[in-house]
Amino acid sequence: MRTLRVGIASYEQMKARTVAIARGDYRPAANEPKVWFTSAESFARVLSERNRALLGIIAESTPESLTRLAELSGRKKSNLSRTLKTMERYGFVHLSRGARGSVIPRVPYRRISLTLQLSTPRRQGTEAA
Numbered sequence: 001m002r003t004l005r006v007g008i009a010s011y012e013q014m015k016a017r018t019v020a021i022a023r024g025d026y027r028p029a030a031n032e033p034k035v036w037f038t039s040a041e042s043f044a045r046v047l048s049e050r051n052r053a054l055l056g057i058i059a060e061s062t063p064e065s066l067t068r069l070a071e072l073s074g075r076k077k078s079n080l081s082r083t084l085k086t087m088e089r090y091g092f093v094h095l096s097r098g099a100r101g102s103v104i105p106r107v108p109y110r111r112i113s114l115t116l117q118l119s120t121p122r123r124q125g126t127e128a129a
Helices: 011-023 040-046 049-061 066-073 077-089
Strands: 003-008 035-037 094-097 103-106 111-115
Touching: 003 040, 035 040, 049 066, 049 077, 066 077, 066 103, 077 094, 077 103
Parallel strands: 003 035, 003 111
Antiparallel strands: 094 103
């Protein structure tokens, strides 16, 4: 079962991490988050209960078009398109082109794991054991 790991970090923390990786000063561990949000609220907006249900419909029914997904979910196609494009940016869904230009949604993961740090990280070398 594939799991997407998601983390919450401030913009400054994400920027510092990205720069450290680019410089070669830091190499992320395999179990670290691959997707980052700046707040729990932004994570909750993208993966609202309604959107999680939508991902479940896609995973279970593997619709061959947004038209079919609209029928299955009871949501408007234009709303689905916008929502799925947002979720695709975070890797929660993959959109590909099918016959006659139809958009085919797929969910590449079966689980999403959230890593949420409860306190501000201390400077390197000062972490508690």
